Amino acid sequence: MGKGFYISKALGIVCVVAAIGAVATIIALSVVYAQEKSKNEEALLPSTSDPGATTLPPTTPSAPKEPWDHYRLPDTLAPLTYNVTLWPRLEPNKHDLYIFTGHSKVVFRCVKETDLILIHSNKLNLTALDGGHHATLTGLDGATAPGLKKTWLEVPTEYLVIQLDSPLQAGSKYELFTDFVGELADDLGGFYRSEYMEDGVKKVVATTQMQPTDARKAFPCFDEPAMKAVFYITLIHPHDTVALSNGMNLGKFLCSAALPNHKNNVLCVSYILTGGRISF
Numbered sequence: 001m002g003k004g005f006y007i008s009k010a011l012g013i014v015c016v017v018a019a020i021g022a023v024a025t026i027i028a029l030s031v032v033y034a035q036e037k038s039k040n041e042e043a044l045l046p047s048t049s050d051p052g053a054t055t056l057p058p059t060t061p062s063a064p065k066e067p068w069d070h071y072r073l074p075d076t077l078a079p080l081t082y083n084v085t086l087w088p089r090l091e092p093n094k095h096d097l098y099i100f101t102g103h104s105k106v107v108f109r110c111v112k113e114t115d116l117i118l119i120h121s122n123k124l125n126l127t128a129l130d131g132g133h134h135a136t137l138t139g140l141d142g143a144t145a146p147g148l149k150k151t152w153l154e155v156p157t158e159y160l161v162i163q164l165d166s167p168l169q170a171g172s173k174y175e176l177f178t179d180f181v182g183e184l185a186d187d188l189g190g191f192y193r194s195e196y197m198e199d200g201v202k203k204v205v206a207t208t209q210m211q212p213t214d215a216r217k218a219f220p221c222f223d224e225p226a227m228k229a230v231f232y233i234t235l236i237h238p239h240d241t242v243a244l245s246n247g248m249n250l251g252k253f254l255c256s257a258a259l260p261n262h263k264n265n266v267l268c269v270s271y272i273l274t275g276g277r278i279s280f
Contacts, residue, residue: 067116068154068161072224076114079222079229080173081107086191086218087236088184088206098184098193100206104219106229107140107175110168115146117162117176120216120223121153122190126160127179134160135220136177143172158213160220178220190217 067074088100106119117137126134131148139145146166154161160178168174184193184206194205208218216223232250235243239254 068118068157068159071157073118073120073222073227074114074116076110076112077108077117077168077222078111079106079108079227081230081232082219082221083232083234084219085234085236088191090204090206090238090241098204099181100184100191101181102219103177103179104221105175105177106221107173108222110170110172110174113167113170115164115167117164117168118159119162119176119220120158120213121160121178121180121220122158122214122216124180124182124217124220126153126220127181129177129179133162134178135162137162137164138175138177140173140175143169143174145174158216176220180219182217189214 083105084102085104086100086102089098092098128134129136133148134151134153135148137145137148146164146168149163149165151160151162153159162176182191184191186193186195189209191206191208194207196203196205210218213223215221221227222229231247233245233247235245237243243252
């Protein structure tokens with residue numbers, strides 16, 4: 001008799017029944033899964049019989065609609081020079097705040113015709129000037145400056161937005177003037193306050209950290225690395241303090257005559273800096 005593998009009749013019947021049961025279980029689970037999947041898909045779709053049903057919101061965010069909604073500056077303007085005056089107060093005011101005041105004149109060239117000026121400004125209180133606007137605009141080298149239609153601060157993108165009555169002309173130069181007040185905070189950004197102790201006496205230092213995007217906290221500016229310019233900076237400080245800069249010192253002079261409400265003599269120190277970043 002040939003050799004082989006044999007099982008009893010009873011064991012064979014048990015194996016067949018177990019196999020049939022396994023197949024039936026798999027089929028049942030597949031049917032249940034298909035039914036649940038169909039129910040979930042129907043729950044996600046709005047009901048056509050319900051007038052109050054709403055569709056699901058789109059998953060793709062909408063693109064910015066206005067130029068001031070973009071975080072990058074347009075390529076319509078190019079700064080040439082800044083003339084900035086900063087006066088830090090090294091003692092707190094009546095509100096127990098350390099502040100600084102300043103004004104800025106930025107000369108820029110119009111690269112492409114535009115009726116909009118976007119310039120960075122963050123946490124600065126800009127003085128209302130002619131017509132209640134946050135800035136004044138002057139044409140240079142024979143250019144005529146258009147009137148200002150509307151100005152405001154766009155906080156999310158940190159812009160001073162200036163809408164004009166008519167377009168700036170490509171190739172022409174203009175000068176934008178702003179006057180402002182800022183807090184000399186201890187937040188390690190922009191024009192800020194640092195303190196140390198010397199012989200038990202607290203000393204206050206006004207210093208700067210402009211990178212990566214904190215120059216706009218010191219004065220309104222085109223605060224992007226590609227927007228390079230020459231900076232002329234004047235610092236006003238008490239005569240018993242020292243002003244330091246990484247730029248060339250153009251000289252110092254008493255400027256109390258220019259500040260009639262200031263009781264003590266103060267020094268004005270002027271610097272010239274090239275490139276896109278400054279520090280003092």
